[in-house]
Amino acid sequence: MVQPIQFAGEDRSNATRKTLSQAEPLALRTFTPSQAVFAKSAGIFHFTPEGRKLYDFSSGVLVANLGHNPRRWMQTFCRHMGWMPEHVAGGETTGYFEAVTLTAYNAMTELEATAVERLIKNLQASKGGSRCEQVMWAASGSEAIQKALWACLHRDESRDIIVATRYGFHGKKGLAGAVTGCETDQDRDPRVKFISFPMQECDDISKADDDIDLSKYRAELDALRRQYGNRINCLITEPYLGGGGSYHPQPAYLQMLEEWCRANDVILILDEVQANFGRTGKMYAFEKYGIEPDIVCLGKGLGNGVPVSAAVGRADLMGSLKYGEGSDTWSANPLACAAVIATLDEFENTDVLEQTAKLNDVFVKGLTRLKDTGLIAKVRGEGMVFGIECADAGGFSSKEIASKIVEKCYLGRDGVGIHLLGALAGNVLRVSPPMTMTIEEAHASLELLESLVRELAVSL
Ligand SMILES: Cc1ncc(COP(=O)(O)O)c(C=O)c1O
Structure with missing residues (x-):
């Protein structure tokens, strides 16, 4: 040991x-x-x-x-849960008090309806968020990535190829692990094809405003297209490489990825699990980078400490999954929903x-x-x-x-x-x-x- x-x-x-x-x-x-x-x-x-x-x-x-x-966040959170001191202290003899349930599996709460409406409204009010039509909740970042990829792969099962930017970090579990890292890592999923991320071009903050030559990056995508044609289903990237060493690209790179996806009917998934809720200086990184993802994955700061994540995107993609295919014990649990509402309140009002x-x-x-x-x-x-x-x-x-x-x-x-x-x-x-x-x-x-x-x- x-x-x-x-x-x-x-x-x-x-x-x-x-x-x-x-x-x-x-x-x-x-x-x-x-x-x-x-x-x-x-x-x-x-x-x-x-x-x-x-x-x-x-x-x-x-x-x-x-x-x-944070005191005001906590007050909002507790109020939505029905946990104000007078409720908890009580003094009744039953040993229980009336508050929002902690478990709502296969049921619904009004809190969930408020959280989902608030989150979609906030995303759609942000430039680039107009494709954020439905929320697929999850508990961790990697689960949100997994659910986003499931939705894409179910859209058309003949389209099995996933493109991912090299040295990204999307989590360790399942498909999130499969799109993390690079092709030389062990036990790669053969459906995932990696493309280069412009790391050298942004390896120091002094280069942030430099011009970037996109031709070689575009050529890699075109080569994949020639090789796999319509089998290419989706492309997943982080806005900046987080776990890979903090590489923040010139926006033109992400804009080129978006343009290529649109031209080739490829779904663009933006993994904002780490970037969302203000880290890049904007509420969402897609605003900062001037792109419009088909699905955006949210996590971490979304609940300010309460475990919650979500894949939010086009309703036709989310709708490709059938009853139960995206469900689990904790998705959309009331604690998570109350935390999301409290976090949105702070970002919207401060x-x-x-x-x-x-x-x-x-x-x-x-x-x-x-x-x-x-x-x-x-x-x-x-x-x-x-x-x-x-x-x-x-x-x-x-x-x-x-x-x-x-x-x-x-x-x-x-x-x-x-x-x-x-x-x-x-x-x-x-x-x-x-x-x-x-x-x-x-x-x-x-x-x-x-x-x-x-x-x-x-x-x-
Ligand atoms: C960009 C990004 N995506 C996904 C994940 C995975 O999130 P989780 O650890 O909650 O599964 C992380 C975690 O660091 C991340 O930074």
Whole structure:
């Protein structure tokens, strides 16, 4: 058994790390050198059982876009569930109180009707969302991808080929795993054909406005068309490569994919599981990139922490599945619906997207300054989702430097640290704090990050 990570002076955290490393398989976690234990969270901070405060630079992997336990969001959520304090406290003798059911499998709730209407209205009011006619709910991002692909494949079973952009991340399960990565990964599904994503053209934020030569990307698509003709069913891509290392392409690339799909009657699926709800600076990434997907997959920030996801798209595609073919225990469960309504309320009635634009300025400058430390080679990102690519330094590989930065930030100084995830693609650190951070907090957290990275650089 692998020994659990332990840190001096963290008795309670260490005990939790030990229990979980014995009672749960290693595979349940992705490797993060800090293995932080959270006792409580509020806004942009997590608190360890020892009482240290950590700036959350991950938002729970781009989930808590509105911060942790936002008070007004929670009030809306509880109100929709019927969980106001007077209901829960009660004092009746029955042991039960009347509230929205937690389970509505094979039944319906008015809450679900409100959530679906609100979500479709919000998507259709966004430029590029007009094909968002029906919502196929799910519980995790990979399930939403799986359901989107099922819908496409059922449309016409003679059309079995799925095109996917290489080094994308769409999840690990089923068809979501099949469209993730590249053709040289093991046990590939022969129906999936990968095309190139313009990574070199956007490997640093300084290239964001460069022109891009699309001819070779178009040629790959045309070659597939010549080889497989009408068998090509759909094309799936992320707007930017998230898990693949934070590569944010020039919009012209995605627009070219859309144009090719339309010209060849190929369904365009946009995986916004990570990008949705403001991460790119727009409510949906399809607005930012100027495209109109046939199906958009939503997740993570959709419930701000309550597990919920959805594939939303053309009714004719969703309608290709018969009774039961998209159903499961948790899809459209009332908790999820209440969370979606509460999250939509915040995005529709607050200035969170304006705040994201202001934060973007501060983060681009602050993260770019890290290049001066010699430990960061490249910075990529948009809105409030960034990747900082580590450099080889002091005889250590960029991968080792990434691990050292995560640990150094976790330990922080004077009881305050920064929570970072283990690296993407080996050496890229994800920076994606809640978008409700204040400008003062943004400056303070970036100053702490810079001084910790500088201190590390000097110590190597
Ligand atoms: C773009 C994208 N799609 C799909 C997924 C899979 O989501 P889940 O882990 O909820 O299955 C992720 C998760 O990181 C993702 O980033």
